[in-house]
Amino acid sequence: MxxxxxxxxxxxxxxxxxxxxxxxxxxxxxxxxxxxxxxxxxxxxxxxxxxxxxxxxxxxxxxxxxxxxxxxxxxxxxxxxxxxxxxxxxxxxxxxxxxxxxxxxxxxxxxxxxxxxxxxxxxxxxxxxxxxxxxxxxxIEDGGSSRFPVSSLSFQAAFPDSKHPFSPWYLDWRPGDLHSDFSSSVALYVNEDDKEFHERFHTGDRLTVQSVLGGVAFELCSVALSSEDGFEMDTFEEGSVGAVISHWLIQAFGQTLARSAKGELERDPGAFFASMLSAMSEEP
CATH class of the missing domain: 2.60.40.10 (Immunoglobulins)
Incomplete structure (x- = not known):
């Protein structure tokens, strides 16, 4: 056949x-x-x-x-x-x-x-x-996870004085305004100095992309949930940073438990991170 x-x-x-x-x-x-x-x-x-x-x-x-x-x-x-x-x-x-x-x-x-x-x-x-x-x-749609800009850079050239020249990727964002537009406020840089990782990411290797998206989701979600101002899921417009974070929390924990995700983060950050990674298995 x-x-x-x-x-x-x-x-x-x-x-x-x-x-x-x-x-x-x-x-x-x-x-x-x-x-x-x-x-x-x-x-x-x-x-x-x-x-x-x-x-x-x-x-x-x-x-x-x-x-x-x-x-x-x-x-x-x-x-x-x-x-x-x-x-x-x-x-x-x-x-x-x-x-x-x-x-x-x-x-x-x-x-x-x-x-x-x-x-x-x-x-x-x-x-x-x-x-x-x-x-x-x-x-066909993913709550913004693949819509933010992704750029390839030589980290040693672009960030010569940083402490992360050998990191495979770097997320550039400012956590101060979760109401800002996600696509213009969040950018992912992939280190082209790491030839093997760079190739795997850009050819869509499933585990490589999942690990990056899981790390990105964990970074944004954990910072938002730890904010002194609190994080209210229902207060963000579609396409905003906060709306994408809400989407990821629901993807990882479900509609009901997502609202108590801060407790999960504080009790067991390792399990919280693993849940983010697992949720990104649903992403490209």
Whole structure:
């Protein structure tokens, strides 16, 4: 069997291979999702111990959307039939941008169709039996975590008198005004002197990016929660530094426990940091 990959893009435009983040997405953008599967029927029939002429496979494309590991909405958006005479199918669906939120998950399921003739007691015979599946998960909006500027610098050249010339990254921000615009108030610098780390970060290595975002989230959240002025989650406008911090706290602790996150930080800062890192596994 050959899976030809996931493709996603604006409706009516050329599609591109799916990555980890869909850049510049907004609710006015309708998307098209495509997945192609080809089955070697002789090989499949031999592996399943069934008659190739009677083998029919149902192919279904499921799409989910919503924040978190479990999408709030999942639906079957395309169905096709694979048989010996039609061994390749293209599953394609248009996605209404107004109905999407936070992320898109896609799943292709191949299951047994009716009427298959088996050669042994172990041959699958129940229609709907799962034969194969694959999936993807792409972030389409992220509460600002990837929208702030990221720049590559030689730290030894840019910060010659600092105490952090060998740090792999540095976050430039001022904690005084959490109501300021996040994208213009927070900047991440990646040290291009560290060739290996620099390459891993900019090629999107999952663990490298997760560790950086987790560190960034911990820095901002811990400073905000420790402020003498206190931190009130419901007082910030969308897109502000405080709103992004609130998003990260909810991502890490849930809507209810996020409001008592300061206590977690004071009781067990190590667990607080680990929770930030874990939450960033949901980020690109």
């Amino acid at each position: 050959t899976f030809e990959g996931w493709q996603l893009g604006d409706k009516g435009a050329p599609l591109e291979p799916v990555g980890e983040l869909l850049q510049d997405w907004d609710y006015a953008r309708d998307l098209t999702l495509r997945a192609s599967v080809q089955v070697n029927f002789e090989a499949a029939a031999s592996a399943l111990e069934v008659d190739a002429d009677s083998l029919v496979i149902a192919a279904a494309l499921h799409v989910g959307t919503g924040q978190g590991n479990l999408p709030r909405r999942t639906s079957i958006v395309a169905i096709d039939r694979i048989s010996k005479s039609q061994a390749r199918v293209v599953l394609e669906a248009d996605l209404d941008g107004s109905q999407l939120s936070s992320r898109i998950t896609g799943h292709v399921h191949l299951s047994l169709g009716p009427g298959v003739r088996g050669y042994s007691a172990l041959s699958p015979s129940v229609p709907g039996s799962r034969l194969w599946s694959t999936d993807f998960d792409i972030l």
